[in-house]
Amino acid sequence: MADLINPAGTLGRAFIMGYVDMVGGESSVTVNLPLPGHSAYVAVANAKGWQTTIEVTQGEASFTCVFSTEAPAGGQLRWCILLA
8 A cells, every 4th residue: 555646636545556568558457446436546657656647537436547658568557546
């Protein structure tokens, strides 16, 4: 678990973390939120540290996030979900 700053500038709690294999510079992952009804953010780690990408709409139980990166194919991208 890690504490990260979400776009609202408040501290968020990372409750799902993982790595996704990048194929052709793009990949996707489907995440099942354990706490539907809460807002959450997707953050990815890159050379500049953690960067938040999207906000998950309240009430969604799962979503698919497509990651794109300039990293070469075959690399891995670290991602996490923040509870808002």
